[in-house]
Amino acid sequence: MLKELTSNLAILITCLFIYSQLTNDSSLRTSSSLRKKVITGALAGVLSNILMQYSMHFDQTIIDLRHIPLVLVTYYGGGIPSLVALLFIIIGRFFISFGESSLLAIIFIVLIALAALGARKLNRGRRVKIFLSLTASNILFTMLILYLISDTGILLPMIPSYWTISYIAGFSSFYVIEYARENQRMMIQFKAESSTDALTGLNNVRKFDQIFNSVSEEARKKDERLSFLFIDIDHFKSINDTYGHKEGDEVLIELGNLLKNAVRSFDIVSRNGGEEFTVILLDCPTDRAVQIGERIRESVENHSFLLTTGETISVTVSVGVACYGETTKSPEALLNDADEALYEAKRTGRNKVCVA
Structure with missing residues (x-):
């Protein structure tokens, strides 16, 4: 299990880093254009589908970190990119298999999106909002996996390992994005200062x-x-x-x-x-x-x-x-x-x- 989740973590961080390099001056925000929100939501959904391809399988049950891109895109962009990502994830999950496990997985991912939307509206710091979203995701995962898998020999090491990797992946991804956004902000500021008269705001x-x-x-x-x-x-x-x-x-x-x-x-x-x-x-x-x-x-x-x-x-x-x-x-x-x-x-x- 650790091998699959570690692979998910590596893919997640790599894709986020590449994304940050390709979007130098246009980070996703609540005020972003509809086009920006839809595209970013779609990319988050695609990333979640990639993570599902490197998942851990138990019969029709698959375990991965698909919820991380959804949590992040919801935190930064709000409902529209969250909905788009959600649709991509649902469609992708049905392509893998169709049955009780996939239906429950869809309910699971929808509840995560709702929890993330609720967390972003709280009057709390950024890290607290991410923590609450990840915690809600982990609790929902635990409830789902307890229902689908009855083998305690599998469950006992799985649940704490999943919680640990989920927190590590979530906060690592958050810090990668925040680092990239700070670099973008500084670059925009540098460009403005290099071309603008500081006193009048005119061209220098x-x-x-x-x-x-x-x-x-x-x-x-x-x-x-x-x-x-x-x-x-x-x-x-x-x-x-x-x-x-x-x-x-x-x-x-x-x-x-x-x-x-x-x-x-x-x-x-x-x-x-x-x-x-x-x-x-x-x-x-x-x-x-x-x-x-x-x-x-x-x-x-x-x-x-x-x-x-x-x-x-x-x-x-x-x-x-x-x-x-x-x-x-x-x-x-x-x-x-x-x-x-x-x-x-x-x-x-x-x-x-x-x-x-």
């Missing part, structure tokens, strides 16, 4: 470079207009000197929100350092880029920037505009041309939009 310089190189090449291939706005806060140093860097940060955060609201939904807003921001305007001619630049300038000029002290201040920006295909001959020159236009806006009085 690294992400900007990646996007700009990509859209520049695309514009060249399709011969599309690609416009670029270089935006700089006027007299930002005096804001920091007067109100402090903390209040300066508040201004940057508010400006980032204003920029996102002022551009089109598919335009790309980035913070390129300090008080400098950029907007990449896809498939956009010069006149349209100037309109968007003016909209940004006016929205900033008319906005009251609220500081943490409760005080409000006025801020203005200068904007430089360049457009590949009209003002600029190559995408590579866009940044430099927009920067020169920004310099011209600064030189001629600030709070204005200038075109390269």
Whole structure:
């Protein structure tokens, strides 16, 4: 018996590890899409069927760890994946044999699903919920096996061995999944931090470079207009000197929100350092880029920037505009041309939009 259950444990852990590697950024949750829940439930059902193929047989009675995938998918995904997994397990069990033992096994697995659903709703910690689900499964197994097998010589070593392996398999699987989910969470966080400006939530310089190189090449291939706005806060140093860097940060955060609201939904807003921001305007001619630049300038000029002290201040920006295909001959020159236009806006009085 230990040999079969140990094989089940090895298969279980291996399959869970492979699954975790194939679902890097999309762990199963209660909030997951219906498609995700159905697919994961089906995979859990398939895994349970694989475990049944490596089970211990006593006439028509088979003993294995098929309940572990069901418990886990119920804990993480709720009723829908649990039901899908349950259907796969029931169908698979009938394919192995049909009789009293298989009918009781179906009742057994349905009760386990209900117990797991009940446990996940309790106001308890994660490990306690898993423990309760496994305990309910073990109790149900014991009741079933006592009914099906009368040989005490088999039962005495079987029941404690099964309980032990069931707990080991259940918690080992739980820790494999939790470890994988933590790695996924850290990877998602790392990706976000590597591409997002920590203060404003906009694209940072690294992400900007990646996007700009990509859209520049695309514009060249399709011969599309690609416009670029270089935006700089006027007299930002005096804001920091007067109100402090903390209040300066508040201004940057508010400006980032204003920029996102002022551009089109598919335009790309980035913070390129300090008080400098950029907007990449896809498939956009010069006149349209100037309109968007003016909209940004006016929205900033008319906005009251609220500081943490409760005080409000006025801020203005200068904007430089360049457009590949009209003002600029190559995408590579866009940044430099927009920067020169920004310099011209600064030189001629600030709070204005200038075109390269």
